[in-house]
Amino acid sequence: MNFDLSEEQQMLVDSIGKFLKNDYDFEVRRKLAKSELGFSRDNWKTYAELGWLSVPFSADNGGFGGSTVDLMLMHEQFGKAMVVEPLIPTLILGGRLIELLGSAQQKETLLSAVIQGELQLALASNERIARNNPAIVGTTATAAGSDYVLNGEKIVVLNGAAADKLLVTARTSGAVDAADGISVFLVDANAPGIERTGYATVDGLRAADIRFTHVKVSAANLLGTAGAALEAVETVLDEATLALCAEAVGAMDVMYKTTVEYCKTRKQFGTPIGKFQVLQFRMVDMFIAHEQSKSMIYMAALRALEGRDAARKAISAAKVQIGKSSRKVGQEAIQLHGGMGMTDELNVGYYFKRVTAFDALFGNVDFHLERYTQVA
């Protein structure tokens, strides 16, 4: 057993770490989150130039051929700086789904655009009736000649407003909750009949609710075989969950360390509050929660290499552990900062909101606990 990074992995981590340290401090991040777009197109270009946008894709498709381990290492760094650029939506939820389902031609044109930083994507899959279960799809795609017509509504689509193209799950057959009959369509985000309501999210990212009213899609924009997309959708959601878990671990790392530093310097009753044993023990528990969570992303990233069922079980386990731990660490970080923790001024509040949003995305603790028990 060996948890050392390869030379290539070390380089990747170092290059991300260096960029974030020099060009992505808290103030920069805060400004970006408040900007009109919600992220920086210049940064996106830089990420393309540094090769980060190619990491999840295979060499055949012009990518770096990164594994789940590379993905995890990368996103732990992104999580430490709460990077706002839509890496998970465009690369994993969008790009990887194209890689899994698309034709050779779709992969060639679309993935090279993604890797070069010229295409923003979003996966429109979640619905109100679904509560994060990708098998529940009420949006319909009805065949009409050589076209399909989409009708339905998708909620809280990450990067939904900035995306150039949307990958939409829709039902071409079957009951609302049938595993079969789910298809993925690639549509222009500005196609007639698409109504997007974009907004900022509580953690400073961007999402949109998207309504599809008689949206025409040509059959050429069906990704993969009609009605057989669920497995691929679940795979990219799992990869996205893993990446998000890694970001939460990065965020926890910052939160517990920031809290320890704060308690060393904040004085009450003539002494640093970090001297109070009751607070010491709680910071020790924050430290332990972070260590346990870090172990869980390592576990999940490695087990994910062992096949679909292993991946599903491991990633659900990680989402449960990290969901619980990050909530605890976040709440304690606020509490130990006292009034300062409640303000929009300190970074700790932003990390707290980030991990709060984390739990709600891609299925919360309860969802993954249930899924964990269902996977053999």
Add this chain to the structure above:
Amino acid sequence: MDLTVKPEYRQFRDEVRAFLADNLTADLREAGRLATSVFHDVERSMAWQKILHKKGWAAPHWPKKFGGTGWDVVQRAIFAEESLQADAPAMIPMGLHMCGPCIIGCGTQEQKDYYLPRILSGEDFWCQGYSEPGAGSDLASLQTFAESDGDHYIVNGTKIWTTYAHYANKIFCLVRTNKNCKPQEGITFLLIDMNTPGITVEPIIGLDLVREQNTVFFDNVRVPKANVVGKENDGWTVAKYLLMFERGGQEYAPALFHGLEKVKEIAAQEFGSFGGRLADDKTFMRKVAEVEIEVTALEFTENRIKAALGSGQSPGALASMTKILGTELSQRITELAIEAVGVYGLPQQVDAIQPGANLPFVGPEYALTAMPRYLNTRATTIYGGSNEVQRGIIAKMVLGL
């Protein structure tokens, strides 16, 4: 021991209910329903206070001769419950629940005559100037200094976290009047007019992106000595008296049950991940039940304390226990609510819940308040004496450790 409710209380409940039905406008109910903090929308809360004041119900907990209702503890609880059920805006506590009781307990006749009617009517809006950048949990280390100058003080210093100072025309402060003694012994409780020259107020924006708190700067502010409540250098006694009201004056269980009902209503409307409604999801509903059971325990703990004390008496260190339980349970309820609304907790739409905003929003209305409440409620274990400080009080005062 029994749980029967006397018939006259049932009658009283009907009377309260009828009054609320007749007087709470849709606008006022909206403010109550969409509130995400214990500090409700000022305009609507004050409008409701005026209506209550006309009826003589603005300060149920004050003695009758100062404008209270003369209700017993049961009647007060009924009024509180019915107000919650009807989504009435909550009273802003700084005047009615903090400064008022303090003046009643420790003020001069002139102070009572002048200030109490103005608190009841809403003519004066108070804020609380205790905490300072260097004096939070260790309040006694406060540094804001009031230097004697004839029959005035000249006040210099900084107060922080001052809730709603930007609405207030009055502030009750703890200031230092003697530096050469034990910290607690040199503190004075002082009433200050916010319009006095030398006072500036700067906003503090919260996690939920709402402005509730402020920093208040005092630069050579002249305050008449007649504004001291209690005696000079005896402010700590006054403050402790007030803290008892801040902590012990309220019952938590009714609001907690109300919050749980709201969570159940959400669960009945939200879909489950694996079919049915969230209300059919055993894992989630068991968590709701667990909290409900703890709230039930708290309800009876509060009832026992009430019964043992009768009305008017201070529960002493036991108030620390209900503060710990009430605030931590309220945090768990807001946590259940964000779980229940799922991804619709994410859209940042705090502007849409400001009363009268009339802005478009995504998702169901009940989801709008879930996240701001979760964020805002984190403060309840920090303010009013943090829960660590409260546990310290119980350890010392109750357990004798």
